[in-house]
Amino acid sequence: MRNRARTCRIGLWLLALACMPSVCAAGIRYDVVDLGSGQATAINKHGEVVGCVSGWNWSDAWYWHPSTGREVIDDPSHKDRSATDINDAGIIVGLGPFVYDVRAREFLGHLGSGFEGINRHNVAVGREYYRTRPNGIEDYKSIAYDIDTGIKTYIYTYDSHAYAVNDLTVAVGGRDGDRYGFVNIAGVASALVGFPQGDNDSRCCAYDINDLWPTSSRGMIVGRARYTGDAWDQVGPTWWDSAGNPHMIGRLGTGTNGQAHAVNNAGQIVGWSHTGGTGGQTAILYEGGALTALNSLINGGSTMTVAYDINDRGQIVGYGPAGAMLLNPVYFADGNFQAGDLGANWKVAGDGTAALTDLGDGNLAAVLTAGSPVTISQDVATPAAVFVLSFDYQFLSTDPSCTLIVSLDNPLLAGPLPLFQDMLAAPPTLAADFTTYVVGIEEPGLRGLDPATLAFTYDGPSGTQCLLDNVTITQVPEPASVALVLAGVALVAGRPHRRRR
Incomplete structure (x- = not known):
């Protein structure tokens, strides 16, 4: 398998939410x-x-x-x-x-x-x-x-x-x-x-x-x-x-x-x-x-x-x-983007396009191309305990208007904003490889959701692109462990890693 160097961006966007009752995560x-x-x-x-x-x-x-x-x-x-x-x-x-x-x-x-x-x-x-x-x-x-x-x-x-x-x-x-x-x-x-x-x-x-x-x-x-x-x-x-x-x-x-x-x-x-x-x-x-x-x-x-x-x-x-x-x-069907995922496990919406690209050795990633915003989403179940959401991304343009928005929401609630949302912007210089994004989710209102919708929306000038791969949701034992997980990801910044299959 192809090794990929990782850099690390740690983002936290914790919303003040009322405590919601935990439900059985039948989607697990x-x-x-x-x-x-x-x-x-x-x-x-x-x-x-x-x-x-x-x-x-x-x-x-x-x-x-x-x-x-x-x-x-x-x-x-x-x-x-x-x-x-x-x-x-x-x-x-x-x-x-x-x-x-x-x-x-x-x-x-x-x-x-x-x-x-x-x-x-x-x-x-x-x-x-x-x-x-x-x-x-x-x-x-x-x-x-x-x-x-x-x-x-x-x-x-x-x-x-x-x-x-x-x-x-x-x-x-x-x-x-x-x-x-x-x-x-x-x-x-x-x-x-x-x-x-x-x-x-x-x-x-x-x-x-x-x-x-x-x-x-x-x-x-x-x-x-x-x-x-x-x-x-x-x-x-x-x-x-x-x-x-x-x-x-x-x-x-x-x-x-x-x-x-x-x-x-x-x-x-x-x-x-x-x-x-x-x-x-x-x-x-x-x-x-x-x-x-x-x-x-x-x-x-x-x-x-x-x-x-x-x-x-x-x-x-x-x-x-x-x-x-x-x-x-x-906690969800597939975050590694195998053949047939787009349109099946991952739903595609918007006037832009979403496709799979071969990174070598048969390893696939999603490539999002702007025409207008394009969104891929998947129904997931979030853990009842504290968890970590992570993914790898790479902007293929330095245009400052290029953005990737990640969101996590309960589709049964009609709110003006998702329960969780964060926006990433294209860097001033192209990264040599993928960057890993990690967020620790401790808020009770984001845990134990089933159904929940995990979505990625890419926007920018027509024809610009962003790569996405290795999307994971991982339950951790306790809030202190979130800090350890985040620190652990920071420690491996720049080291090669093998893509999960």
């Missing part, structure tokens, strides 16, 4: 990354994934990095392991049990506990076999373990299991065979309330909690609970608000079972549902009150059976018939 699609055999169980904000490979009577834990791929977490003295979580610092915990620092490539201990979750403070939660009851049954308790200090704390009663802990060190889980959920705040545990049942058997359990619970109205706990009217052996995906009230997510088709496994700080929930009849089990995505079969959003025909985790970038991990899977969100 997902590209699949095959992670190999087994199951992917957790992903951190860097896109690092952990999981396990099941064998006859043992399991190998593994770690996957976006750049280097997959490696077994190898310890000959402990073969029966499953990696269950990884924090942003690269500390991996799991059943077996073990704690592993992937940055240092060293084990931090083989403790008498099985860990399910870890937060950014290196506090891990899980369960530990505690004692044998008077009736001879072995018992276990939920545990919190501070990896840095070595302090161990029991956080709930007998026959309990902690599954997750957020960055406020609030832990959640279940007891009595996961029939009764609990939450532990600052060392004080209380039961989660399920839905009303005539027999008082709520069968609820919590499997994850985002970092906003309980201090924000966007705080959420997720898991499962028996819906009102369900048979005793039926449960459904459920979330709890910051006040502890349960809410039904629902099940697909005529399915009678399901559960939510994970929630991110944008309120996106993943898990699974039975679909009823012979449909079996399938992965689900729940956002803004809408439940979607995740497989309907996956490009290329791959299928996911269970979604185990979702990070704040909207990346999802789980497994399907082919093994462990990573789903990367794609």
Whole structure:
């Protein structure tokens, strides 16, 4: 592929907008990354994934990095392991049990506990076999373990299991065979309330909690609970608000079972549902009150059976018939301008023209030619969390009246101006190559839009031209990360880069 030198122009145009409710981004699609055999169980904000490979009577834990791929977490003295979580610092915990620092490539201990979750403070939660009851049954308790200090704390009663802990060190889980959920705040545990049942058997359990619970109205706990009217052996995906009230997510088709496994700080929930009849089990995505079969959003025909985790970038991990899977969100059809895009994925309007030009090696870009203004636009879905809009452009004229306007708008709102708009002008001297434009979008009113219209309008003297390529929308975890992304783009200014395919 042809390398292209990049220069960087960073533009910010943030409008003061009223907060709009987030809606399910049904326009989002997902590209699949095959992670190999087994199951992917957790992903951190860097896109690092952990999981396990099941064998006859043992399991190998593994770690996957976006750049280097997959490696077994190898310890000959402990073969029966499953990696269950990884924090942003690269500390991996799991059943077996073990704690592993992937940055240092060293084990931090083989403790008498099985860990399910870890937060950014290196506090891990899980369960530990505690004692044998008077009736001879072995018992276990939920545990919190501070990896840095070595302090161990029991956080709930007998026959309990902690599954997750957020960055406020609030832990959640279940007891009595996961029939009764609990939450532990600052060392004080209380039961989660399920839905009303005539027999008082709520069968609820919590499997994850985002970092906003309980201090924000966007705080959420997720898991499962028996819906009102369900048979005793039926449960459904459920979330709890910051006040502890349960809410039904629902099940697909005529399915009678399901559960939510994970929630991110944008309120996106993943898990699974039975679909009823012979449909079996399938992965689900729940956002803004809408439940979607995740497989309907996956490009290329791959299928996911269970979604185990979702990070704040909207990346999802789980497994399907082919093994462990990573789903990367794609917020619109194509920003790389392949053959057939113009007039299909990209609509063309105005009296100017839009065409594709070959940059070499079959790499195509859009060339906009003025006669009067020409606009290309595409329907997109914007991420519910903070995101970055970027594209490459090159003016082929130095006429100061040549302009390229980028806009992002909600077509259902009849406003005099787009929700976002920025204008670029031709430089006084021709650039040798493409320039990269990047804008970080943090305003709530621009996030979670579906539909949204992304448009580029070029204008100038008749016959003048502008090139456009590599249009992307990328969700980032938090506002601080926007600054890092923008700084990162600035750091690569002038370096060659390879065009994405």
